Amino acid sequence: MTAGKRIGILTSGGDCAGLNAVIRAVVHRAVLTYGWQVLGIKEGTQGLLQRPVQYQVLDLPQVDGNMMRMGGTILGTTNRGDPFAYPMADGTQKDRSDEIIGGYRELGLDALIGIGGDGSFAILKKLADKGGFQMVGIPKTIDNDLGLTEVSVGYDTAVGVAVEALDRLQPTAASHARVMVLEVMGRDAGHIALAAGIAGGADVVLIPEIAYSIEKIAQKIKQVRSTGRNFALVVVSEAVKTVDGTGVQKLFQGGQKRYGGIGDYIGEKIAEATGAETRVTVLGHVQRGSMPSPRDRLVASAFGVHAVDLIAEGKFDRMVAWSDRGVIDVPITEAIAKYACVELDGAMVKTARGLGISLGD
Known part of the structure; x- marks a missing residue:
């Protein structure tokens, strides 16, 4: 990917400490290293359902060092409303996946970074496959039960x-x-x-x-x-x-x-x-709502930088992960297929x- 590209980022599922540190790292790496534009999608996939699409341009002044100290997510998130079986007001369910894909295309995104857990990744992967767009995942869950990563953002806090x-x-x-x-x-x-x-x-x-x-x-x-x-x-x-x-x-x-x-x-x-x-x-x-611990800030920052680098290398359908004191990346499908309970x-x-x-x- 060359200069002038734009990438989207969203948080999905339950909130936790460290999400803002991820967002900050993504913006810094994308803007400073590659000269890209980063669009923050509001309320997870809900933002892509809205018309007009709900998003904000994220630039360096918005993501200063104070942002790392903030709990929650500045973009908002949601942990309900499966777009493939979306609950409607009349009690029925409707497949609204095409609307989300349309929202992605309306923003002219070249890739999407999704911060979530196994449920969020399963939905985002399905959307990416159907819509033909590129995605990279960053694991966050206080439960720390996502496969193929020793730690997820939010757990330490x-x-x-x-x-x-x-x-x-x-x-x-x-x-x-x-x-x-x-x-x-x-x-x-x-x-x-x-x-x-x-x-x-x-x-x-x-x-x-x-x-x-x-x-x-x-x-x-x-x-x-x-x-x-x-x-x-x-x-x-x-x-x-x-x-x-x-x-x-x-x-x-x-x-x-x-x-x-x-x-x-x-x-x-x-x-x-x-x-x-x-x-x-x-x-x-x-x-969930605490100021992130130093370890969560470090892991979140490392994950955010690596996710942007994956996009630059053209590596998609990957989830960044922590292993042996460093950051690696693994196939999303393998990560969500392996549940990490207490051994x-x-x-x-x-x-x-x-x-x-x-x-x-």
């Missing part, structure tokens, strides 16, 4: 927020001789819960990958008490099910269901089994067990 919560819960737990239960995000994987539990000195960590029993949890809390300590810290991933295998979800406006409430369930069961006074804290979206024989599980943390089994 989410873990940091959870650890800070444990640091704050510990002294109040000790002051009142309580069991504190912290419910953290994690749609299907327990990476946040496990990492935060290890770093935050938890006594029990429950993740969806490992079945648990209330008896084992109670046994650990009683063992903690036997050492003379009057409190305990429990971390539970939102995707953990009840003992009978039921997922705990809440219904939101529009009919959407989201995980939430397993912390209260675990807290009640612990109280019944041990007689301990329990309190439950649900972090929820607090983990039961991996280093983090071994570390937790080695520290005496109960995983409920």
Whole structure:
């Protein structure tokens, strides 16, 4: 690609810390190195559905160093409305993919950088194949469950927020001789819960990958008490099910269901089994909106630069990834085909067990 080309960038799926650092890096690399124009598409693919298309030209004065410190995304994002089965006001679904492709062409883009997770990449890849346009993906998910990358943008900050919560819960737990239960995000994987539990000195960590029993949890809390300590810290991933295998979800406006409430369930069961006074804290979206950690800013910047370089090299249908202390790129189809849950024989599980943390089994 030569000077004068224009590329688009959008954020799709749930927000997280570090997205603005990605956008900043893309603009700096594209403008300073290649002399390209960068168009930021608003509200993910929703911006391409609107007429006129909703976008803004991104130039260097807009993406200064302060932008890296900002949580969320200046472009906005969306995690609903599959364009191939778009929910209409009358309750029906409509294929609106051609409208999005038309929006892309209306902007005269030469390539698109999509920042998202597995669901977003599957949709964007399908759109790119149908519309015949070029795409590069940048992984972001606080769950860190996207395949073929050791880390995704947003994960480190989410873990940091959870650890800070444990640091704050510990002294109040000790002051009142309580069991504190912290419910953290994690749609299907327990990476946040496990990492935060290890770093935050938890006594029990429950993740969806490992079945648990209330008896084992109670046994650990009683063992903690036997050492003379009057409190305990429990971390539970939102995707953990009840003992009978039921997922705990809440219904939101529009009919959407989201995980939430397993912390209260675990807290009640612990109280019944041990007689301990329990309190439950649900972090929820607090983990998404924080100022990005230094590591998230670094990874986001490296990803953004590499994504632009891929476009310059004519390499598309690729996702940038972190591997062995550096940035690589992998086929998008392979990345979304491989789900990265917590490995039961991996280093983090071994570390937790080695520290005496109960995983409920």
